[in-house]
Amino acid sequence: MRRLPAVILLLALIGVATWTLWTWERGTQQGADPWRAVPERAALVIVVPDAMRTWDRFTHTSQLWSAFERMPSAAAVGRGMARTWARMEADAGLRDALQGQEALVAIMRQGGGKLGILFILAMDEKGLGASRAMQESLGMDATSWAALLKGATTLARPDTALAPCGAHLLEGLLLLASDGETLDEALAQWRAPASITAQPALAQALSTLGADADAHVVVHTTRAVRLLHDVWRPDALEHLDAPPGWAALDLRARADAFLLSGLLVPEGEHAMLAAMRTQGTGRPAPWRSLPAETQVLETQWISDPMRWVRERWNADEDAEALLGWVRGPMAIATSVQDGVETRWFWFGTDDPIRASEDLDGLCGTACDTMGYRGVRIAQLPLTAHERLLGRAYADLEKPWWTVLGDAVILAARPDPLRRAIDVWLDGGALSEDARHNAWAARVGQESGHAWWMDVARGRTLLRDGLTKDAADSFDGLDSVWSRLGGISLQLSPGQRGYHHVFAGLGHAPLKEAATGALWSTPIGKPVERAPDILRNHVNGTREVLVQDTGHSIHLLGSNGKVLWSRALDGVIMGDVHQVDRFRNGKLQMLLNTANSVYLIDRNGKDVGGWPVKLKHPATAPLAVFDYDGTHEYRIMLPIADGTMMNLGPDGEMVKGWEPPKMAAPVGMTPRHLRIRNKDHVVVADASGKVWVLDRRGSEREKVEQRIDAGATVLGLSPGLDIRSSTMLWHDAAGRLWQGTLSGERKPLHDGPGMAWPMEGGSSIARIHADTLTIIVDGREAMSRNLGHVLLPEPGMVDLGPGRRWLAITLPDAGQVTLLDELGREPGGFPLQGHVPLRIADLDLDGQPEAITVTRDGMVTAHRAPGLSKP
Numbered sequence: 001m002r003r004l005p006a007v008i009l010l011l012a013l014i015g016v017a018t019w020t021l022w023t024w025e026r027g028t029q030q031g032a033d034p035w036r037a038v039p040e041r042a043a044l045v046i047v048v049p050d051a052m053r054t055w056d057r058f059t060h061t062s063q064l065w066s067a068f069e070r071m072p073s074a075a076a077v078g079r080g081m082a083r084t085w086a087r088m089e090a091d092a093g094l095r096d097a098l099q100g101q102e103a104l105v106a107i108m109r110q111g112g113g114k115l116g117i118l119f120i121l122a123m124d125e126k127g128l129g130a131s132r133a134m135q136e137s138l139g140m141d142a143t144s145w146a147a148l149l150k151g152a153t154t155l156a157r158p159d160t161a162l163a164p165c166g167a168h169l170l171e172g173l174l175l176l177a178s179d180g181e182t183l184d185e186a187l188a189q190w191r192a193p194a195s196i197t198a199q200p201a202l203a204q205a206l207s208t209l210g211a212d213a214d215a216h217v218v219v220h221t222t223r224a225v226r227l228l229h230d231v232w233r234p235d236a237l238e239h240l241d242a243p244p245g246w247a248a249l250d251l252r253a254r255a256d257a258f259l260l261s262g263l264l265v266p267e268g269e270h271a272m273l274a275a276m277r278t279q280g281t282g283r284p285a286p287w288r289s290l291p292a293e294t295q296v297l298e299t300q301w302i303s304d305p306m307r308w309v310r311e312r313w314n315a316d317e318d319a320e321a322l323l324g325w326v327r328g329p330m331a332i333a334t335s336v337q338d339g340v341e342t343r344w345f346w347f348g349t350d351d352p353i354r355a356s357e358d359l360d361g362l363c364g365t366a367c368d369t370m371g372y373r374g375v376r377i378a379q380l381p382l383t384a385h386e387r388l389l390g391r392a393y394a395d396l397e398k399p400w401w402t403v404l405g406d407a408v409i410l411a412a413r414p415d416p417l418r419r420a421i422d423v424w425l426d427g428g429a430l431s432e433d434a435r436h437n438a439w440a441a442r443v444g445q446e447s448g449h450a451w452w453m454d455v456a457r458g459r460t461l462l463r464d465g466l467t468k469d470a471a472d473s474f475d476g477l478d479s480v481w482s483r484l485g486g487i488s489l490q491l492s493p494g495q496r497g498y499h500h501v502f503a504g505l506g507h508a509p510l511k512e513a514a515t516g517a518l519w520s521t522p523i524g525k526p527v528e529r530a531p532d533i534l535r536n537h538v539n540g541t542r543e544v545l546v547q548d549t550g551h552s553i554h555l556l557g558s559n560g561k562v563l564w565s566r567a568l569d570g571v572i573m574g575d576v577h578q579v580d581r582f583r584n585g586k587l588q589m590l591l592n593t594a595n596s597v598y599l600i601d602r603n604g605k606d607v608g609g610w611p612v613k614l615k616h617p618a619t620a621p622l623a624v625f626d627y628d629g630t631h632e633y634r635i636m637l638p639i640a641d642g643t644m645m646n647l648g649p650d651g652e653m654v655k656g657w658e659p660p661k662m663a664a665p666v667g668m669t670p671r672h673l674r675i676r677n678k679d680h681v682v683v684a685d686a687s688g689k690v691w692v693l694d695r696r697g698s699e700r701e702k703v704e705q706r707i708d709a710g711a712t713v714l715g716l717s718p719g720l721d722i723r724s725s726t727m728l729w730h731d732a733a734g735r736l737w738q739g740t741l742s743g744e745r746k747p748l749h750d751g752p753g754m755a756w757p758m759e760g761g762s763s764i765a766r767i768h769a770d771t772l773t774i775i776v777d778g779r780e781a782m783s784r785n786l787g788h789v790l791l792p793e794p795g796m797v798d799l800g801p802g803r804r805w806l807a808i809t810l811p812d813a814g815q816v817t818l819l820d821e822l823g824r825e826p827g828g829f830p831l832q833g834h835v836p837l838r839i840a841d842l843d844l845d846g847q848p849e850a851i852t853v854t855r856d857g858m859v860t861a862h863r864a865p866g867l868s869k870p
Contacts, residue, residue, distance in 0.1 A: 032171040034104045034120040036195045039185040041108045043223035047216050048103040052088060055081050057539030060557040061843040063256045063507035063519060067483035076161035087133035094133040097124045109226050116182035121174045205248035205265040215251040236465025239392050243270035247501050255843035256507040256518060264499040275312045276448035277493045279303050283446050285329045285348055289404040289424045292433040295458030299331040299450045309388055318384045321362050325355040332392060336460045343395055344420060345410040352403050359401060375421045377402045377414055439486035443504045447490035455484035456510045483509040518849055519560030523857035525550050530836040531851055532576040537587040542842045544851055546859055547572055556859060558842035564604035570594050574621020574669055581607055581649050583631045592622045592637060609651035616640040623670040627679055638666035659697035663687055671716040673725060680722050684713055690741060692722055704743030708732060728757060754792040763821060765806055767792050774821050784823040788813040797839050799867060809836050816852055826866025
């Protein structure tokens with residue numbers, strides 16, 4: 001069956017995106033060189049060390065993968081890899097075969113409009129032979145699996161949504177190919193005398209790769225362009241003139257973008273490259289006279305226009321007047337609005353008076369002119385731009401022109417110039433567009449030739465020129481295109497005949513652009529509890545756990561994807577803890593409701609022996625202690641009969657634990673203090689009596705301190721001995737108290753509202769109705785009325801000196817914000833939210849995100865530049 005070209009191109013893009021996060025640190029494997037099997041006609045090769053582990057991190061952090069996964073075939077790839085990873089955790093043979101192994105992906109053009117994809121995975125054959133899980137991951141029956149192990153070519157089908165692929169195993173390399181022709185080429189190349197890395201240009205390109213990138217992609221430019229001919233009609237590509245050669249790119253992956261930089265090693269001379277070497281480079285112009293609806297912008301830097309025309313094109317008698325005054329960027333801007341395509345031809349100049357005089361001098365007796373809002377528009381009588389500059393300027397047949405600032409703008413009709421004059425005078429220019437500026441700040445640098453497109457806004461332009469089959473496929477993937485932001489490519493001259501390449505692809509869904517959100521994910525039900533931030537033990541990223549009002553919990557990866565959902569029997573009480581139950585570096589979630597204690601693994605499944613059903617309801621959140629740092633956890637939970645349960649990591653009651661029967665149930669989470677090498681478990685029951693217990697539950701010491709009935713304990717700090725240890729609590733009226741366990745006490749604040757100690761000093765934050773007050777050394781230092789009733793308990797956010805805030809929630813207004821001790825908000829706040837926000841660097845890129853949840857269950861990770869380091 002013939003493959004659809006648009007799907008092929010998307011798969012190629014996914015191939016780049018999918019493998020970009022893999023680090024460029026080769027392991028110690030001693031197997032065969034995977035490059036030996038890469039066919040000579042390969043257009044794109046991606047090298048991936050430690051493929052399986054990094055795949056897990058990639059799918060948990062990349063917004064681009066989240067977008068591409070909306071394509072069924074990409075989702076199938078993701079499912080297959082996830083199943084293989086899960087089997088690796090449970091199957092030692094598969095783990096030995098794949099752990100730390102390198103992978104290559106090679107993409108090439110085949111006949112009949114097909115794309116050949118070759119996946120090469122280095123494997124430990126001993127571990128592979130011992131593993132049945134790999135057979136299941138590849139979707140092979142026993143006969144095919146046995147044939148593969150014997151070196152025969154067979155078929156694999158990792159997912160039913162994917163077509164069968166050819167499979168072959170040789171010298172520790174597993175080859176999976178999209179078709180027989182591709183696999184045959186790989187096997188033929190394997191038998192060839194030399195690898196393609198022996199080719200001089202490729203060898204030079206590979207030698208330029210850096211050692212500190214996230215990954216590397218190697219592209220043969222001419223072959224990559226040929227891939228496009230299976231997708232676009234010839235007339236749509238007639239202007240495309242890529243310099244032939246190998247581009248070796250270092251990739252740096254971010255949560256919302258892929259950034260590629262490296263060198264192009266040309267295969268022979270090319271006019272574009274020669275022109276760049278003579279014209280130099282420069283930074284993009286401000287684009288104050290281009291409208292914000294611009295969707296595509298192609299720019300080249302011109303410092304000596306007449307030399308450029310002579311060397312690149314053919315100068316004639318009109319060239320001096322038409323182009324002699326050009327200095328700086330020269331660009332073609334394109335937009336499609338309501339089905340109408342508009343182009344602006346933008347020529348920078350350092351002498352607009354000369355430019356106007358030279359153009360007027362071409363008119364003979366007089367040019368046709370008109371005025372618009374006090375700006376002159378004139379028509380040139382010549383049709384020379386296509387002859388001088390090539391087919392890209394074919395629209396300029398007797399064009400209209402005007403001068404705005406330091407640029408001359410030409411167009412085929414007066415209307416585009418009127419639009420340019422409007423934005424020049426009224427605003428609404430591309431230079432003012434936040435979406436464009438955010439991407440330009442990310443990728444803007446000096447270049448000789450640059451190309452930029454806003455994919456989501458310009459997908460109509462992207463569709464134009466596609467073949468019929470490609471257009472049909474393109475239309476079915478609108479949910480992918482609408483989530484992409486800028487895509488750009490920049491070239492500039494380098495040394496030794498090489499040329500610098502910089503490229504990028506961003507994730508910027510149109511619906512989230514106005515909010516500055518990194519991602520937004522609907523849970524489907526209301527949420528009344530603040531999210532919990534958890535650590536993924538496989539890749540170190542942070543994940544978000546939320547619970548809806550139906551008691552179901554949902555785990556979201558750092559890219560916003562819901563990893564799993566499951567039901568609980570009630571509301572989570574207190575914090576969600578993470579423990580290493582099996583002492584193998586894998587973390588599980590430990591939490592309790594009023595009726596049960598749960599231990600849940602990273603896949604949302606109950607660990608054996610859990611949950612533990614409670615005979616009496618819990619009266620406070622659980623505490624988990626690791627007394628000696630050995631992961632021999634003690635899980636303590638007060639229950640309604642006035643006792644405390646003490647569970648081990650297996651879910652069984654700890655033997656020897658015999659706590660006293662308390663006169664009233666404990667209403668606080670147990671606290672642990674180690675003083676003079678002795679362990680103390682401290683609780684207070686509902687009557688206010690404070691108990692100090694040892695590891696077996698016996699009363700270690702009697703203390704005189706009694707807190708008020710119904711008080712809420714906020715903290716416990718160790719002293720020189722247990723009696724000098726300090727407790728903080730709120731009484732039933734909200735007053736803040738401090739006292740030692742010896743019985744001493746004093747009020748820290750007894751005014752109206754709820755007072756809270758602030759970390760890092762003697763300050764107190766008081767919330768009363770709609771007002772936040774900061775009290776320092778007993779005196780009011782700041783008071784701010786926020787206009788809505790505040791949630792009584794603030795959160796504390798400490799990101800370092802000068803970056804400490806109180807997290808404030810205004811539930812009636814549906815807002816959350818951060819305030820410092822002077823009542824100031826960081827940039828980007830307040831945000832929409834119904835429960836307390838959380839701050840975390842989810843994807844470990846050094847930029848903290850603000851995680852909010854609205855009343856209807858929309859979980860959002862916001863870019864928060866105001867939280868970044870100065």
